[in-house]
Amino acid sequence: METKILKINPFDVNLEKINIAADIIKLxxxxxxxxxxxxxxxxxxxxxxxxxxxxxxxxxxADNPLIMHFDKxxxxxxxxxxxxxxxxxxxxxxxxxxxxxLKRKSIVPNxxxxxxxxxxxxxxxxxxxxxxxxxxGVPIAAPSANLSGKPSPTIAEHVVEDMKGRVDVIxxxxxxxxxxxxxxxxxTEEIPxxxxxxxxxxxxxxxxxxxxxxxxxxYGKGKVDTAxxxxxKYRHYAPDKKTILVEYSENRINIIKxxxxxxxxxxxVIFEEDKKFFNEYDIMISxxxxxxxxxxxxxxxxxxDADKTDNDVIIIEGVLDKxxxxxxxxxxxxxxxxxxxx
Ligand code: AMP
Ligand code: MG
Numbered sequence: 001m002e003t004k005i006l007k008i009n010p011f012d013v014n015l016e017k018i019n020i021a022a023d024i025i026k027l028x029x030x031x032x033x034x035x036x037x038x039x040x041x042x043x044x045x046x047x048x049x050x051x052x053x054x055x056x057x058x059x060x061x062a063d064n065p066l067i068m069h070f071d072k073x074x075x076x077x078x079x080x081x082x083x084x085x086x087x088x089x090x091x092x093x094x095x096x097x098x099x100x101x102l103k104r105k106s107i108v109p110n111x112x113x114x115x116x117x118x119x120x121x122x123x124x125x126x127x128x129x130x131x132x133x134x135x136x137g138v139p140i141a142a143p144s145a146n147l148s149g150k151p152s153p154t155i156a157e158h159v160v161e162d163m164k165g166r167v168d169v170i171x172x173x174x175x176x177x178x179x180x181x182x183x184x185x186x187x188t189e190e191i192p193x194x195x196x197x198x199x200x201x202x203x204x205x206x207x208x209x210x211x212x213x214x215x216x217x218x219y220g221k222g223k224v225d226t227a228x229x230x231x232x233k234y235r236h237y238a239p240d241k242k243t244i245l246v247e248y249s250e251n252r253i254n255i256i257k258x259x260x261x262x263x264x265x266x267x268x269v270i271f272e273e274d275k276k277f278f279n280e281y282d283i284m285i286s287x288x289x290x291x292x293x294x295x296x297x298x299x300x301x302x303x304x305d306a307d308k309t310d311n312d313v314i315i316i317e318g319v320l321d322k323x324x325x326x327x328x329x330x331x332x333x334x335x336x337x338x339x340x341x342x
Contacts, residue, residue: 001166001168003163003168003169005156006171010034010128010173011127013131015135021033022135025132025138026138028044028050029169030053030057030166032169033129034129034173035124036126036178036199037176037177037179037180037182038178038179038300039145041057041163044140045066045068045112051141059148060143063114064234065230066141067143068108068119068141069139070139071130073095079105081105095124098199099184100187101119101187101188103117126176146162150162151301152237155176156173158301178199179301180299183199183200183327184229185212192209192212194218196218197330199324199327217232218326219329220333237335239307239335241311242312243335243336244337244338246341247339248318252317253277263312263313265310267306267315268281268283268315271286272285272288273288284302284305284306293324295328296324
């Protein structure tokens, strides 16, 4: 398949180019587009054949449901059951990097929801995503635009790497804002429950919902409730190389120095503050230990770059399980096959 690449400036959105992409969506094709979280791989959510192509292009298992994207919050009312009271609450986060799981109406195709009675909805804040959905005139089903299992793409080059030849259009809109997938919150439970931590933190959510639940699996502990969060059971975000996560502690430098001796050709992905302790090793900088936002934005890009070096193992420093750190650690635990800690 030939893939057309459209370069669009998010600060000065070219409507003619968006229109080309919107026509592809209307015709049942696939369009990759930037959002504020990561790049998405979109199709007309109401066209089952088009949605099937998403699963095929990604190699995604059929029981991993997709998120339905809308340009305006009001429009979700045609697809989900929601009270005015709840609508008022979620308005505070919309548009933005958060996805709400709600009871679905029958108009939502089964293929999007993996046959569940709930559907995930999101209203992205990115100007290109928003215009594309508006001009397509339909909700857009979209997962992240990576091959299944790989780190999500946060720059257009990574989309091209994974999706060239598999989709009709790739919109190159430059870098994303957050670099982590949206927070997924299940609002069908009595206490709103985080299924995937993301840019909107538990603290942000508590302010609006009062009580919220964070299941153990979010922290990489306990079993995933696959009936509620089917997508979370899969290995994700993973480099091909063996990846080791070092849990954050005051003692992290000593732990790494001791254990790294067992490896011939390791690559260290560490905070700029810790670089000076490892001059003899190959190093990539993840950011500053005091700036989680920066670490999050670069995380997936660094994992991809780390996979391309000739090192045989990636050793990456983790952060504290606090605020945005919960979301970073959730991804790092899934990306790694071994954890070093105290
Ligand atoms: P992706 O778009 O690749 O980040 O994946 C979307 C994720 O949203 C899936 O892996 C699911 O975990 C989650 N999701 C989508 N629909 C539902 C749903 N109805 N219930 C629970 N989680 C969902
Ligand atoms: Mg994904």
